[in-house]
Amino acid sequence: MTMPNSAMPFLVLTRAGYEDLARRVDLGKASLYVNPGLLSEHDIARLRETGTAVHVMATAVDPGKPQEVQQALLLTKSDAGSVWVERAAPRAAAGLVTGTGTGKTKVQRADAPVTPSTSLRRRLARSAGALASDTLRRLRISDHGRRLMAIPYQGFGNGTRIWLKGRLLDEHAFREQSQADSGWQNLVALYRLLESDQVAHARVLARFGGASHETFTDRGGYFSFDFTVDTVLASGWHRVELEFPDSLLPDRQPVRASADILVPAATARFGIISDIDDTVLWTNVTNKLNMALMLARTNHHTRKPFKGVAAFYRALRDGAGGDEDNPLFYVSSSPWHLYGPLVEFMKLQDIPLGPLLLRELSVRKVLKINQHGSHKLEQIERILDFYPGMQFVLIGDSGEQDPEIYTEVVRRHPHAVRMIYIRNVNPDPSRIDALDALIDEVSATGTQLVLSPDSVFAASHAAAEGLIAVDRLPSVRSDKREDESAEPIHSGL
Structure with a gap:
């Protein structure tokens, strides 16, 4: 009998499948993706003690639904190019299965030889093509529905300089999503966002204050401007007019759009720079499969923020004086493709808006976000360069590299960081030890790195430090209670 390679990741969907796998594989070297509730906390702790990497998925995958199994198979990343999957199949015993190059699944009985899967990259490419064709067929979209679309992102500026970006x-025209959308509709919407067709090397004009500035879109269809202005800009939102003179609509008129630019208020005492993933809303960014399943099965109507975040961020915006209008900036490793849904999510949840600085990613690289540190550091440096006299409160989570990135910011700009709040989402003892070392290093500069279990704890600390008004604490607690009592919304495929 051919034994499966324990170096491959295993997608385990049932208890019977897990027990079968445990008899055949050295789990001490395995990486398991398991359905929620399949293993007890004791089982998970025991496995992790032996070296097993256990990832509990955010939403359950039904082994009797091939669409869900196939989606999980495609989104499970493997450096070795192979993924083992266990699922139920008609007239076949539960056992180990592996994806084939056609995007289907070949069932193997538990006592039969197991055939290695083909390259994950080939499976993804072929299945993406099949998904695209099926998507267009189901939605009955013709090429006549295509149109040029300019997407400007919120920019920012100081008294004499402006930065903005867009694509x-x-x-195809994007359909507005709703709370009633099914998992399939969410998946189609996500696919459209990730598979958008960019227009490269297009000329772009930005007009502001009587002056015109020119640039070109890059290979990904992105463009950016960083220019100075002749007059001192007042605080508040300003509008930059954009034109694409060589990119014509069906009526032969050039594509036009406008970008909103934030200039912080003169009353601002500090700025806030926040991560989004696992800080504002739960995405499980450290687990690519869970993150992808969450994005595919939900939309901005059905995702929920971390409890109390909205009220805490409003309190930071208003400051201790209640009317400081402190600016917020959001820096994330999420791709620019998700800009629209993220902005709509913040509006729906009443989270203060501010410029989002996301990451340029192609559809093939959207799940490869393990090297996001340089991107975040670069964007934070950009913000600090625009506001050299302003101090900032940095907010992130312990799941990936936020504490290390923010500590590096303190090393480079010790006087620019007022406070660091890190949401503790990784209870691993070794991670806690690493954070303790960073806390000590940051404290030596006079800045605090605060490890916080939730928004109420962070808000209480911020009130004690004079960052927010003490009378705003009840609203943070109330916001947290409302989120806890709200019925969770799920959208299945």
């Missing part, structure tokens, strides 16, 4: 797409 030019040749794309």
Whole structure:
């Protein structure tokens, strides 16, 4: 009998499948992706003690639904190019299965030889093509529905300088999502966002204050401007007019759009720079499969923020004086493709808006976000360069590299960081030890790195430090209670 390679990741969906796997594989070297509730906390702790990497998925995958199993198979990343999957199948015993190059699943009985899967990259490419064709067929979209679309992102500026970014797409009109959307509709919407057709090398004009500035879109369809202005800009939102003179609509008129630019208020005492993933809303960014399943099965109506975040961020915006209008900036490793849904999510949850600085990723790289540190550091440096006289409160989580990135910011700009709040989402003892070392290093500069279990704890500390008004604490607690009592919304495929 051919034994499966324990170096491959295993997608385990039932208890019977787990017990079968445990008899055949040295789990001390395995990486398991398991359905929620399949293993007890004791089982998970015991496995992790022996070296097993256990990832509990955010939403359950039904082994009797091939669409869900196939989705999980495609989104499970393996450096070795192979993924083992256990699922139920008609007239076949539960056992180990492996994806084939056609995007289907070949069932193997538990006592039969197991055939290695083909390259994960080939499976992803072929299945993406099949998904695209099926998507267009189901939605009955014709090429006549295509149109050029300019997507400007919120920018920012100081008294004499403006930065903004955007993208030019040749794309189908996006359908507005709703709370009633099914998992399939969410998946289609996500696919459209990730598979947008960019327009490269297009000329772009930005007009502001009587002056015109020119640039071109890059290979990904992105463009950016960083220019100075002749007059001192007042605080508040300003509008930059954009034109794509060589990119014509069906009526032969050039594509036009406008970008909103934030200039912080003169009353601001500090700025806030926040991560989004696992800080504002739960995405499980450290687990690519869970993150992808969450994105595919939900939309901005059905995702929920971390409890109390909205009220805490409003309190930080208003400051101790209640009317400081402190600016917020969001820096994330999420791709620019998700800009629209993220902005709509913040509006729906009443989270203060501010410029989002996301990451340029192609659809093939959207799940490869393990090297996000340089991107975040670069964007934070950009913000600090615009506001050299302003101090900032940095907010992130312990799941990936936020504490290390923020500590590096303190090393480079010790006087620019007022406070660091890190949501503790990783209870691993070795991670806690690493954070303790960073806390000591940051404290030596006079800045605090605070490890916080939730928004109420962070808000209480911020009130004691004079960052927010003490009378705002009840609203943070109330916001947290409302989120806890709200019925969770799920959208299945």
